Amino acid sequence: MIIFGFSNINMSTNPTVEVCFSPRLYGHKLTDTKFITVVVDILRATTSICAAFDHGVKEIIPVSGLDEAKKMKNNGYFVACERNGEILDFADFGNSASDFIRDDLKGRSVVFSTTNGTKTINMARDADEVVIGSFANIKALADYLAEKNENVVIFCAAWKSLFNLEDSVFAGALSEMLIGHGFSTNCDSVLGAIDLWHRAKPDLKNYLSKSSHRNRLNHLVSEEDFNYTVTLNSTKVIPVLNGDKLELV
Amino acid sequence: MIIFGFSNINMSTNPTVEVCFSPRLYGHKLTDTKFITVVVDILRATTSICAAFDHGVKEIIPVSGLDEAKKMKNNGYFVACERNGEILDFADFGNSASDFIRDDLKGRSVVFSTTNGTKTINMARDADEVVIGSFANIKALADYLAEKNENVVIFCAAWKSLFNLEDSVFAGALSEMLIGHGFSTNCDSVLGAIDLWHRAKPDLKNYLSKSSHRNRLNHLVSEEDFNYTVTLNSTKVIPVLNGDKLELV
Numbered sequence: 001m002i003i004f005g006f007s008n009i010n011m012s013t014n015p016t017v018e019v020c021f022s023p024r025l026y027g028h029k030l031t032d033t034k035f036i037t038v039v040v041d042i043l044r045a046t047t048s049i050c051a052a053f054d055h056g057v058k059e060i061i062p063v064s065g066l067d068e069a070k071k072m073k074n075n076g077y078f079v080a081c082e083r084n085g086e087i088l089d090f091a092d093f094g095n096s097a098s099d100f101i102r103d104d105l106k107g108r109s110v111v112f113s114t115t116n117g118t119k120t121i122n123m124a125r126d127a128d129e130v131v132i133g134s135f136a137n138i139k140a141l142a143d144y145l146a147e148k149n150e151n152v153v154i155f156c157a158a159w160k161s162l163f164n165l166e167d168s169v170f171a172g173a174l175s176e177m178l179i180g181h182g183f184s185t186n187c188d189s190v191l192g193a194i195d196l197w198h199r200a201k202p203d204l205k206n207y208l209s210k211s212s213h214r215n216r217l218n219h220l221v222s223e224e225d226f227n228y229t230v231t232l233n234s235t236k237v238i239p240v241l242n243g244d245k246l247e248l249v
Numbered sequence: 250m251i252i253f254g255f256s257n258i259n260m261s262t263n264p265t266v267e268v269c270f271s272p273r274l275y276g277h278k279l280t281d282t283k284f285i286t287v288v289v290d291i292l293r294a295t296t297s298i299c300a301a302f303d304h305g306v307k308e309i310i311p312v313s314g315l316d317e318a319k320k321m322k323n324n325g326y327f328v329a330c331e332r333n334g335e336i337l338d339f340a341d342f343g344n345s346a347s348d349f350i351r352d353d354l355k356g357r358s359v360v361f362s363t364t365n366g367t368k369t370i371n372m373a374r375d376a377d378e379v380v381i382g383s384f385a386n387i388k389a390l391a392d393y394l395a396e397k398n399e400n401v402v403i404f405c406a407a408w409k410s411l412f413n414l415e416d417s418v419f420a421g422a423l424s425e426m427l428i429g430h431g432f433s434t435n436c437d438s439v440l441g442a443i444d445l446w447h448r449a450k451p452d453l454k455n456y457l458s459k460s461s462h463r464n465r466l467n468h469l470v471s472e473e474d475f476n477y478t479v480t481l482n483s484t485k486v487i488p489v490l491n492g493d494k495l496e497l498v
Contacts, residue, residue, distance in 0.1 A: 021412055024273045163270055165437045188414045188461045195448045196441055212437045 016151045017178045019171040019189035022158040023116075023123055034150050037127035038141065038174065040134070041157035042166040042208075043221065044095050045117020047134040047229050048080075051097035053248055054136070054235035056106035060246040062118040063111055072111040079111045085220045096221065097136075097228045109245075120157040121241065127153065130241035133174060135204075135229065140236035142177035144249065152178060154193075165196070165211035166229075169204070172197030205230040265400045266427045268420040268438035271407040272365075272372055283399050286376035287390065287423065289383070290406035291415040291457075292470065293344050294366020296383040296478045297329075300346035302497055303385070303484035305355035309495040311367040312360055321360040328360045334469045345470065346385075346477045358494075369406035370490065376402065379490035382423060384453075384478065389485035391426035393498065401427060403442075414445070414460035415478075418453070421446030454479045 020026050040046055049060055063069050066081070070090055073079040079091045080099060087094035095114045112118060124130045133141050133154070145152055154174055156167035172193030179185065179194075200207035208230060221229075228234070238249040269275050289295055298309055312318050315330070319339055322328040328340045329348060336343035344363045361367060373379045382390050382403070394401055403423055405416035421442030428434065428443075449456035457479060470478075477483070487498040 021270065022274060025271060025411065159437075162274065163438045163441065165441055168437075168441060186461050186464070188408075188417075189412045191459060191461075192412065192414055192417060192441075192445055196444055199444045199448070210440060212435050212440075215435070 014182055014184040015149055016187075017154065017175050017183045017185050017190055018152070018187040019154045019156070019168075019175060019193050021156050021163045021168060021171075021189055021193075022161050023120055023155075024161045026123060026155060034128045036129045036131060036145065036148060036150050036152050037124040038131050038133040038145070038152060038154045039117070039121050039124050039157065040154060040167045040170050041114070041117035041120060042134060042170050042229060043164075043211075044097065044225070044229070045112070045114040045157065046132045047136060048095045048097045048100055049112070049117075049132050049239050049246060050134045050136040050235055050237055051228065052100035052105070052110065053237040053239050053246075055101045057100060057110055058107050058247075059109045060239070061109060061111045061244060062121045062241075062246060063113045064119050064122050066113065069111055069113040077111045078105060078108060079113075081111075081113045083115055085115070094220075096225045098222065098225050116157040116159060120155060121246075124155055125241070132239040132246065133170065135170060135173070135232045136234045137237055138170070138174055138177070139233045141238060142174060142181065144238050145178060146181035146183075152183065159212075165200075166208050168193050169196050169200045169208065173201075204232075263431055263433040264398055265436075266403065266424050266432045266434050266439055267401070267436040268403045268405070268417075268424060268442050270405050270412045270417060270420075270438055270442075271410050272369055272404075273410045275372060275404060283377045285378045285380060285394065285397060285399050285401050286373040287380050287382040287394070287401060287403045288366070288370050288373050288406065289403060289416045289419050290363070290366035290369060291383060291419050291478060292413075292460075293346065293474070293478070294361070294363040294406065295381045296385060297344045297346045297349055298361070298366075298381050298488050298495060299383045299385040299484055299486055300477065301349035301354070301359065302486040302488050302495075304350045306349060306359055307356050307496075308358045309488070310358060310360045310493060311370045311490075311495060312362045313368050313371050315362065318360055318362040326360045327354060327357060328362075330360075330362045332364055334364070343469075345474045347471065347474050365406040365408060369404060370495075373404055374490070381488040381495065382419065384419060384422070384481045385483045386486055387419070387423055387426070388482045389487060391423060391430065393487050394427060395430035395432075401432065408461075414449075415457050417442050418445050418449045418457065422450070453481075 330340035
C-alpha cells in the first residue's frame with residue numbers, strides 16, 4: 001500500500017488494514033492505489049450519523065464551518081451543530097444519537113457540523129470511498145468492507161487531534177473483524193488498537209467510562225445516549241460520502 | 250497543565266503525566282508552567298544512549314543533520330550515525346547499544362545522529378528539562394522524576410512520526426510508575442499506554458517482537474541488543490540535555 005504517512009508495507013495480495021489515531025497523523029494519497037477510509041468519531045458524530053440513518057434520515061450534509069452551517073439553516077435545512085460538546089444557539093439540535101430519533105426528520109436532509117467529526121470526514125475526501133463507522137454498525141461495516149476487498153484506513157477523529165480511547169478501541173474491534181476476513185497488516189497502530197479492544201471488550205461501557213473525553217462530555221451525554229454508543233450491531237446502515245452528502249449505500 | 254496540544258486539564262496540585270505518541274502530536278509551551286520531557290526511542294537511540302553512559306561515555310552531542318554529523322567527524326569526534334537503521338559510511342559506528350560498549354569511548358564525547366531519536370530530542374528543547382528514557386534506566390528515571398515533582402510529558406520518537414508499540418509500551422510502564430509515585434493524569438494516551446504495558450509486561454520480549462519496527466530492523470538488531478533493549482533496570486544513569494549536550498545528572 002503506497003500511501004504517504006502510513007506504515008503499511010505489506011506486499012501480499014490480501015487487502016490491508018491500517019489505523020490512524022489522529023488527523024495530525026493522516027497521510028495523503030500519492031498513487032492510484034485504491035483505499036477506503038472509515039471515519040470514526042464514537043463520541044459522538046459517527047455514532048449519531050448511524051442513528052440518524054437508522055431512523056429514516058434521507059441524507060446528511062457534513063460541513064466544517066459555522067458560517068456555512070448558519071447559511072444552510074437560513075436556506076431551510078435542519079441543522080445539527082455543536083462545538084466542544086454543546087449545542088449552538090442557531091442550531092435545531094446537537095449531535096447526540098437521541099437528537100436524531102424524531103419523526104419529523106424521516107426522509108429529510110440534515111446539515112451536520114461538529115468539533116471533530118465533520119472536519120475528519122472532509123479531510124478523508126482523498127480516499128476512493130469514505131464510510132462512517134460506529135459500534136452501532138460495526139459488523140455490517142466489516143462485512144461490507146470484506147466484500148469490497150480493498151485496502152482500508154480506519155481514521156480516528158480524535159479529540160482536538162489528540163489520541164482518544166473510544167475511537168482507538170473501535171478501530172481495534174473493526175481491525176480484528178477485518179483480519180478475520182483475511183485482511184493483513186503491518187501497522188503498529190492496528191496491533192495496539194486490537195490490544196486495547198481486548199482490554200475493553202469484556203465491559204466496553206465501563207472501559208470507555210474512564211476515557212477523558214467521556215468525562216469531558218459527562219454533563220452532556222445522557223445515560224441513554226452512552227448506552228446506545230457502546231451497544232454493538234444495533235443497525236446495518238452503511239453511510240457513505242457521495243459528493244457533499246452522506247447517503248446510504 | 251497549560252500546554253497547547255496536550256489534553257491534561259487536571260487541577261490538582263499533584264504533578265501530572267502525559268504521553269505523546271508521535272512528534273506530530275507534540276505541543277508547545279505557552280506559559281511558564283514547568284514540565285520535564287522524557288524522550289523515548291526504544292529501538293534504538295535512547296536505549297543506546299543509556300548504554301553509552303552506563304559504559305563510561307562522558308557526553309553525547311545529538312545532531313539532526315548529516316552535514317553537521319560529518320563536520321563533527323572531521324573535527325575529530327567519534328560519530329554514531331544511522332538512517333533507516335543502517336550505519337552511514339562516514340560514521341564510526343551505528344546506534345546499537347552494543348556499539349557503545351567499547352573501552353576507547355570511556356571518558357569521551359560522542360556525536361549521535363539517528364532517524365527519529367535525535368530529531369525528537371531537538372524538538373523537546375522547549376521543555377524545562379529534557380531527560381532520556383529506556384527500559385534500561387526506567388526505575389531510576391521514575392525515582393528521579395518523583396523527586397523533581399514537576400509535570401512530565403513522555404515524548405515517543407515513533408517511527409517516521411508514526412505510532413509504534415515499543416515506545417508506547419515504555420510510556421505506559423513509566424506512566425504507571427509515576428502514578429504510583431502520586432502523579433495524576435487526565436490523558437487518554439496515558440491510559441491507553443498503561444493498558445498496552447499490561448498486555449506486554451508478562452513477556453515483554455515476545456510482545457515487542459511483533460512490532461512492525463522490530464521486524465523492519467530484524468536484520469540489523471542482534472539478539473544481544475534486543476535482549477538489552479527489553480531488560481529493565483540494568484542501569485541507574487539519568488542522561489539530561491544541558492545546552493547542546495547530553496550529560497549525566
